[in-house]
Amino acid sequence: MMQVSVCREQSPHAPVMLPEVLEALCPQEGEVYVDGTFGAGGYTRGILNSADCKVYAIDRDPGAKERGAKIEEEYKGRFTFMRGCFGDVAALLEKEGRGQVDGFVLDLGVSSMQLDEADRGFSFRFDGPLDMRMDSAGDGETAADIVNTYEEGPLADLIYRYGEERCSRRVAKKIVARRAVQKFKTTLDLADVIREAVPRSPKDKNDPATRTFQALRIAVNDELGELERALEASIHILKPGGRLVVVSFHSLEDGLVKSFMREKSGAAPAASRHMPMGAQSFAPALFEQKMRRAVKPSDGEVRINARARSARLRVAVRTNASVKGVA
Numbered sequence: 001m002m003q004v005s006v007c008r009e010q011s012p013h014a015p016v017m018l019p020e021v022l023e024a025l026c027p028q029e030g031e032v033y034v035d036g037t038f039g040a041g042g043y044t045r046g047i048l049n050s051a052d053c054k055v056y057a058i059d060r061d062p063g064a065k066e067r068g069a070k071i072e073e074e075y076k077g078r079f080t081f082m083r084g085c086f087g088d089v090a091a092l093l094e095k096e097g098r099g100q101v102d103g104f105v106l107d108l109g110v111s112s113m114q115l116d117e118a119d120r121g122f123s124f125r126f127d128g129p130l131d132m133r134m135d136s137a138g139d140g141e142t143a144a145d146i147v148n149t150y151e152e153g154p155l156a157d158l159i160y161r162y163g164e165e166r167c168s169r170r171v172a173k174k175i176v177a178r179r180a181v182q183k184f185k186t187t188l189d190l191a192d193v194i195r196e197a198v199p200r201s202p203k204d205k206n207d208p209a210t211r212t213f214q215a216l217r218i219a220v221n222d223e224l225g226e227l228e229r230a231l232e233a234s235i236h237i238l239k240p241g242g243r244l245v246v247v248s249f250h251s252l253e254d255g256l257v258k259s260f261m262r263e264k265s266g267a268a269p270a271a272s273r274h275m276p277m278g279a280q281s282f283a284p285a286l287f288e289q290k291m292r293r294a295v296k297p298s299d300g301e302v303r304i305n306a307r308a309r310s311a312r313l314r315v316a317v318r319t320n321a322s323v324k325g326v327a
């Protein structure tokens with residue numbers, strides 16, 4: 001193995017659980033990997049520095065292309081950046097004429113760069129426009145579109161489902177009442193209204209606006225839909241023995257990854273409308289789970305990078321079972 005080195009000073013985003021990710025992915029000479037969430041390229045560099053291998057990286061953020069170009073220059077012939085969504089990983093690889101790969105890694109959520117740029121509207125630490133689109137150059141719905149136009153019921157459902165906010169009805173009611181007087185434009189304005197609706201709990205150190213902001217970000221970027229598509233695609237893009245490595249940051253993401261890996265490794269019955277009960281167990285296992293439990297970051301990492309606190313890593317290895325055997 002070549003030396004693993006990622007200099008934290010040179011990266012605006014500290015890669016979370018990098019040693020654990022590299023151990024799970026186990027880069028080997030001549031192999032090919034997909035980094036589905038390129039960000040500042042922390043994982044990509046770690047992989048490229050671990051072995052004489054190749055990386056195809058994906059990111060939907062317009063700023064990632066420039067960071068990708070630097071790595072393309074540095075690791076000539078070993079790196080290709082693909083702008084797009086990781087849910088479309090199969091089509092993106094096909095466009096590059098690339099067949100199956102040896103590993104697929106996802107580091108979910110937003111990067112420190114996205115959180116720290118007030119103009120992106122992801123954070124209520126700064127005042128900024130209520131945008132929250134990772135693809136800020138696209139024409140998708142923004143957080144402002146959601147809070148200013150959704151009916152009270154669907155808005156409350158969205159905040160409950162994606163933010164797991166118990167006061168979702170009160171938050172939606174406050175938002176709808178306020179926007180009748182004046183539409184929402186900025187992050188701080190929205191955060192203030194949410195705080196009026198959600199009582200601060202002494203047990204919860206998070207700001208009362210955190211859960212609603214998470215819900216809006218997930219909805220704006222269809223984060224759970226993207227994850228489901230990427231997990232399904234991993235069945236097709238990974239070679240037998242290929243590693244699927246996912247780092248998630250909240251229970252909704254981790255729950256999806258956990259049930260996908262359990263189901264596809266035969267540890268849980270595959271849900272299918274087309275199969276009689278009991279027949280599910282005949283579906284061949286498409287993945288093998290190396291460990292049943294998620295791996296957590298070390299105390300040392302959490303001490304120096306608070307963002308790592310909620311990270312959970314899961315790994316599964318593609319078997320040689322063919323996809324045809326599955327409903």
Ligand SMILES: C[S@@+](CC[C@H](N)C(=O)[O-])C[C@H]1O[C@@H](n2cnc3c(N)ncnc32)[C@H](O)[C@@H]1O
Pocket residue numbers: 013014015016036037038039040041042043044058059060061064084085086087107108109110111112134226
């Ligand atoms: C947590 S950061 C990744 C950081 C990266 N591992 C590093 O070490 O620098 C997540 C990145 O994934 C991107 N991203 C999130 N969801 C995406 C999706 N569905 N398709 C493509 N990129 C996505 C974000 O734009 C962001 O740049």
